[in-house]
Amino acid sequence: MGMLLIICTSILAYLLGSIPTAVWFSKYRYGMDIREHGSGNAGATNTFRVLGKKAGIFVMSIDILKGFTATSLAWVLDYSGMIAPYDEFWIYKMIFYKLIFGSLAIVGHIFPVFANFKGGKGVATLLGMMLAVHHTATLLCVGVFLIVxxxxxxxxxxxxxxTLSFPLLLLSPRFRPEDPIVIVFGFLMFTIVALTHQKNIVRLLQGEESRANIRMRKRD
Incomplete structure (x- = not known):
């Protein structure tokens, strides 16, 4: 019974991540596929670029919620009694399952079953996952993003x-998590984000990456 619950919860986490927010929203609201415009990416950044601020904020918010909700599915195992609160390894088990479910949501976002496995880069979904795992360090990472x-x-x-700031912050005594596996996971997630941004990195190195026109009004 316990293994069945874990399998079902894992599938649910992937399906949550697979919700192609940008694709469905662009088709329903604008009658077009966001993947056929701009960078061709089915994520919040391309939605901001193509459809404007309001659409971008909506897509980004849902994608963050996907990651947060999928990661928080670990509490289902806790409420079911699979992870007893009096267990001395409770915190380690909770973190382990949070990382598993959150990772499945990210995989779902990048390879969504509902959109022919052609999704986004998973940054917003990763942000939601990070908030569920360690919200204090994550909010500082958001600050780093905004500054850059x-x-x-x-x-x-x-x-x-x-993304790189997350595991680096957790290395400091102030933010050190209960389970060191979170730090290892942080570096792993940075590697995945770097891989999904390979083209962007090349363009950055060549000075050809597009800059965000923050002040320009876009059509909503």
Whole structure:
């Protein structure tokens, strides 16, 4: 029974991540597929670029919620009695399942079953996952992203540096998590984000990456 619950919860986490917010929203609201415009990416950044601020904020918010909700499914196991609160390894088990479910949501966002496995880069979904795992360090990472974005106007650079900041912050005694596996996971997630941003990194190195026009009004 316990293993069946874990399998079902894992599938649910992937399906939550697979909700192609940008694709469904662009088709329903604008009658077009966001993947056929802009960078061709089915994520919040391309939605901001193509459809404007309001659409971008909506898509980003739902994608963050996907990651947070999927990661929080670990509490289902706790409420079911699979992870007893009096267990001395309770916190380690909770973190382990949070990382598993959150990772499945990210995989779902990148390879969504509901959109022919062609999704986004998973940054917003990762943000939701990070909030569920360690919200204090994550909020500081958001600060790093905003500083880089307003200083250099590169969304990709902000995403990369913010993601890298997460495990680096957790290495300090002030933010050290109960389970060191979170730090290892942080570096792993940065590697995945870097891989999904390979083209962006090349363009950054060549000075050809598009800058975000923060002040320009876009059509909503």
């Amino acid at each position: 974005l307003f200083a250099f106007r590169y969304v990709s650079l902000g995403s990369l540096l913010a």
